[in-house]
Amino acid sequence: MHSPIFCFAFVFFTLASVFGQPLYLPVSLDKNEADPCIQQSWELVFEDNFKAKLIDGDKWFSYYPYGENYSDDCEFCRAPSPAAQIYEDDNLVLEDGMLKIRVKKENSTWFSQKRPYTSGIVYSKNSFQYGKFEIRCKIPDGRGFIPAFWLWSGAGEIDIFEFGCHKPNKHNMTIHIDHKGSHYFENTKQKGADYSQDFHVFTLEWEPRQILWKVDGKIVRAMARYETLDGKPLYCPQALPKGKYRQNLYFPQGKLRVIANVTVATPENAFTRPPRKKTVFPADFEIDYIRVYQRK
Numbered sequence: 001m002h003s004p005i006f007c008f009a010f011v012f013f014t015l016a017s018v019f020g021q022p023l024y025l026p027v028s029l030d031k032n033e034a035d036p037c038i039q040q041s042w043e044l045v046f047e048d049n050f051k052a053k054l055i056d057g058d059k060w061f062s063y064y065p066y067g068e069n070y071s072d073d074c075e076f077c078r079a080p081s082p083a084a085q086i087y088e089d090d091n092l093v094l095e096d097g098m099l100k101i102r103v104k105k106e107n108s109t110w111f112s113q114k115r116p117y118t119s120g121i122v123y124s125k126n127s128f129q130y131g132k133f134e135i136r137c138k139i140p141d142g143r144g145f146i147p148a149f150w151l152w153s154g155a156g157e158i159d160i161f162e163f164g165c166h167k168p169n170k171h172n173m174t175i176h177i178d179h180k181g182s183h184y185f186e187n188t189k190q191k192g193a194d195y196s197q198d199f200h201v202f203t204l205e206w207e208p209r210q211i212l213w214k215v216d217g218k219i220v221r222a223m224a225r226y227e228t229l230d231g232k233p234l235y236c237p238q239a240l241p242k243g244k245y246r247q248n249l250y251f252p253q254g255k256l257r258v259i260a261n262v263t264v265a266t267p268e269n270a271f272t273r274p275p276r277k278k279t280v281f282p283a284d285f286e287i288d289y290i291r292v293y294q295r296k
Contacts, residue, residue, distance in 0.1 A: 037236035144275030155254025164272030
């Protein structure tokens with residue numbers, strides 16, 4: 001999922017886009033700069049189990065807060081592009097002890113945008129640099145749905161998952177950055193179970209030295225911040241003594257916000273085609289919990 005700054009297909013985005021090109025910066029690290037592998041245990045710092053009757057407004061926006069004073073007073077705030085939906089608060093349904101982001105086939109209007117579907121989004125008011133980000137969820141089934149769990153700010157974007165739900169057994173894990181006037185994104189796909197049939201736990205562990213993507217506790221992708229000069233990635237617990245290395249510029253820096261949403265596809269979307277006649281509405285992206293941990 002992509003913000004107006006990072007999505008190369010959005011009308012707001014004007015930079016050239018480059019897919020999968022390696023980006024490295026030669027660096028020399030002294031003893032104080034070399035990032036250690038952190039050994040402390042994880043501590044829960046943010047949690048929503050969605051047991052209340054309403055979305056917790058102290059934790060979440062229900063739109064992209066890009067209007068004045070973090071309001072929804074902008075067209076993109078509830079009607080991003082490319083997308084066929086408008087985000088409405090009524091589509092965030094709290095029932096059965098969970099959050100259901102409900103996608104409906106119904107006409108809606110926001111500013112100048114008139115669209116045939118509605119959906120929902122939760123966008124965290126807190127931001128985090130490094131941590132373990134976890135969701136237990138079940139995705140909807142059907143062509144045209146793009147459920148996503150991701151981290152974003154002007155500092156970068158990490159997609160923990162994006163599905164094109166015509167293939168509910170395959171999810172995309174993508175990094176997005178801007179660098180020297182171009183937009184770069186690097187994507188890995190993972191084939192697994194049919195994630196629309198049951199709940200699964202998706203986890204991202206983002207630390208100073210590495211990023212790990214996990215599904216039900218199993219590592220499905222890894223990215224190292226540093227490599228040897230001949231291209232060998234250096235994962236923890238490998239030592240990182242002072243010396244010369246290559247730094248992976250895809251590796252995000254700075255604080256990111258937590259987002260979960262469902263996009264309804266248009267012909268311009270990358271992961272699936274628009275809904276077809278047999279796509280079933282309403283459809284739910286069911287979320288049992290979202291949690292964030294950081295090292296003590």
